[in-house]
Amino acid sequence: MPPPDLGVPMSDGERIVSPGVMEDLPATVATILEGFVATVVSAIGPQLDSVVLFGSAAEGRLRPASDVNLMVVADGLTLAQLDSMRLALREGRAAARLTVMFVEKAELAQAMEAFALKFTDIKARHRVLYGKSLLESLQITREAALRRVHQVLLNLRLRLRESYILEGDHEERLAQIVTDVIGPIRASAATLLALAEGRTLAPKPALEALLGTGDWGAALNDLSVVHRGEHLAPGQTRRLFGDVLRLLAALDSKAHELR
Numbered sequence: 001m002p003p004p005d006l007g008v009p010m011s012d013g014e015r016i017v018s019p020g021v022m023e024d025l026p027a028t029v030a031t032i033l034e035g036f037v038a039t040v041v042s043a044i045g046p047q048l049d050s051v052v053l054f055g056s057a058a059e060g061r062l063r064p065a066s067d068v069n070l071m072v073v074a075d076g077l078t079l080a081q082l083d084s085m086r087l088a089l090r091e092g093r094a095a096a097r098l099t100v101m102f103v104e105k106a107e108l109a110q111a112m113e114a115f116a117l118k119f120t121d122i123k124a125r126h127r128v129l130y131g132k133s134l135l136e137s138l139q140i141t142r143e144a145a146l147r148r149v150h151q152v153l154l155n156l157r158l159r160l161r162e163s164y165i166l167e168g169d170h171e172e173r174l175a176q177i178v179t180d181v182i183g184p185i186r187a188s189a190a191t192l193l194a195l196a197e198g199r200t201l202a203p204k205p206a207l208e209a210l211l212g213t214g215d216w217g218a219a220l221n222d223l224s225v226v227h228r229g230e231h232l233a234p235g236q237t238r239r240l241f242g243d244v245l246r247l248l249a250a251l252d253s254k255a256h257e258l259r
Contacts (some may be wrong), residue, residue: 065097117152124200129214146258152187
């Protein structure tokens with residue numbers, strides 16, 4: 001992971017983001033990010049604390065369908081400042097699936113408690129593009145992390161059951177629904193593994209390490225297949241959907257064991 005101080009004030013002829021921070025990203029994504037960070041710096045000025053890239057892009061493992069995730073932390077945000085970033089965000093969304101979380105500095109600790117699962121993942125997989133990250137100095141409590149894991153796993157099970165009733169006779173739709181929940185499933189596993197064993201792994205290997213390959217081997221492989229946008233054999237997506245519901249219940253049981 002890069003050192004925390006990577007952003008520098010922009011001056012004539014000077015790049016606002018160090019080139020080495022984004023050298024493993026697709027050129028289009030790197031260009032979009034550099035332009036957006038420049039817009040953020042111009043819009044927020046000295047109130048800006050940091051711009052942080054997180055998720056698969058921070059690992060250098062972007063897929064064509066992956067979002068490019070940023071977090072902007074500032075000491076206060078006005079509507080005028082947000083207005084001035086609208087065009088850049090729209091362009092980034094269209095060109096590179098850019099999504100941005102705008103957090104005021106005073107909200108950060110509360111956000112980390114409320115969204116402990118997401119911030120556990122951000123802390124594990126991030127790069128600072130500008131400024132100095134405050135993530136290392138803030139800790140997520142064990143209780144908050146476990147509570148959030150339970151909430152996420154339960155919410156996914158409830159949503160999936162309804163989705164299955166609506167879309168269960170369309171395998172392509174089922175595959176997309178499964179694809180949409182792979183991220184939070186893997187993030188939950190990474191949090192549970194860290195709490196159980198003190199190990200910090202990326203979400204995919206964390207899920208594999210937590211469940212082992214045994215009985216879950218086929219399901220984990222099929223999850224990777226649909227995540228890559230590939231097709232399973234006819235009838236297999238329906239089976240995978242059932243496996244995902246069982247997997248969620250298994251993760252929830254592991255979370256209960258840690259209480």
